[in-house]
Amino acid sequence: MRVGIVILPEHRWWAAEPLWRMAEEYGFAHAWTYDHLGWRSLVDKSWFDAVPTLTAAAMATSTIRLGTLVASPNFRHPVHFARELTALDDISDGRITLGVGAGGLGFDSQVLGQPELTPGQRVDRFAEFLELLDLILTRDTTDYSGTYYSAVQARRHPGCVQLPRLPFVVAANGPRAMQLAARYGSGWVTTGRGAEDQESWWRSVAELSLRFAEALAEQGRDPAKVDRYLQVDAAPVFSMSSVEHFRDVVGRAAELGFTDVITHWPRADGPYAGKESTVEEIASEVLPEI
Template sequence: MTAPRIGAVMWPTRSWPEAGEPWRRAEELGFRHAWVYDHIAWRGSTPWYDAYTTLSAAAAVTSRIRLGTLVTSPNFRHPVPVAHAARTIDHVSGGRLTLGVGAGGTRRASDAGVLGGPEWTPAERASRFAEWVGLLDRLLREPVTTFEGTYYSAREVVQEPGCVQRPRVPFVIAGNGPRGIRLAARHGDGWVTAGNAGGGEPYDAVRSRLEALDAACEAEGREVRDRILLTGFTDEPWLESPGAFADLAGRYGELGVTEIALHWPRPGTPFEADIGVFEAIAAEHGGSGGP
């Protein structure tokens, strides 16, 4: 079993050019990918800079590391401008963009409800996300798209010359429930989970979800190559020491996890950690930083 590759989750909380240094450092440390949360604020935290303009700037100061959202959602993004921004960043980065997408949360302190209107039920949120992903997929594959759905529409949207990556930029789809996992099997090039288990063991939850993903992929007749574990939302000691990381990475790698995303240490928050340990993990487990 190949050991999982590692990525870093970055914090869009500092203005440019100061914010550029961690992105350059992530590449130097050998992380395969670097991600940014796509919110207007995050749990009420401000300043919180825009994900897509941040990724475009990060693309300009790096050359190898893959860049992506983790995750973009329908909460305040329409598929048409998302596709337009993604295609642009794919060109700016020379084909290094991955779009992480998810149904989105319900916290108004992050972005839910900021556009006004009634709150979405869980069923509507899932249905909106399914339609949103399907339309985004078409927008990034087809030269001209017209679509009229229940929630979203597009009229003669031109996306030429298309993405650098063909047939489109890869999607990493977040989903723990049956509908989200089926959507990942249908449209995803990757799948991501945070391992939250609602009081249960994260390891058992991830194993169960991976089994469901395998079954969904078999039903769809396709493969979801990248299986990403987003750490930091359970009590597992990922950044306690290089040894603790290696033990956890080995266990999850045996389950079929191919990528592990670690939060860049952020002092004064639940994501505070020893930067020396973080860099030691990167030195031991990082690679070239390329795809």
């Protein structure tokens, strides 16, 4: 089991840099940031872009893997994003993982004044986004004409440090998105389904895990070669509410076959309200055990 941590892109860099350094020093396997233009209750608070944040984090660290949780087609185009990812992969010396999803509802889907998409249209767009991004990152030149995206002689050169391209970790809960995760993903990440209590949430996670196994079989993928990530703070109880609770969460995720769990750096208030001292305790007591 590997443990990762999300650091929200909300702090000025003088305050954020120590968090990224500590994530590496504490022994977390990977560190992530959100890819939003504004997010939920924090939409009127300080917020920074994911790409320059990860660029700075790559320069401040040397071993920890870094990534987006998750990149959004709501405001990104594969042609330009491929260039950004290639640069990130180069600057980090091959430590970038692309977490990518279909793009949620809310501020990101409204701020550009675009028409609201139906759930089916969002998955259609997501399929094009993944296909075109994969093509650009693996072929010398790409021409593409789709409903949502087009490309004319898009170049790959110099290509990613990681070959054939940086890994995709695809967020998916629904059946069509799971097929995309099984096709394009080096890993799959889920938040489970919304629930009012812990046990209901864990039951949803178990159900989704079984469905993803079926999707892998349909795509002819070897389950042993596809990592499974669980965003454990989608549960009703914050994973870092205590060391004991975190240890239980990791154990239950492992029992369901997950290879990785992702928690969040505690904040002074919600969401993810907690104590930073708990991070240090988990780093010293739990991470060495797993």
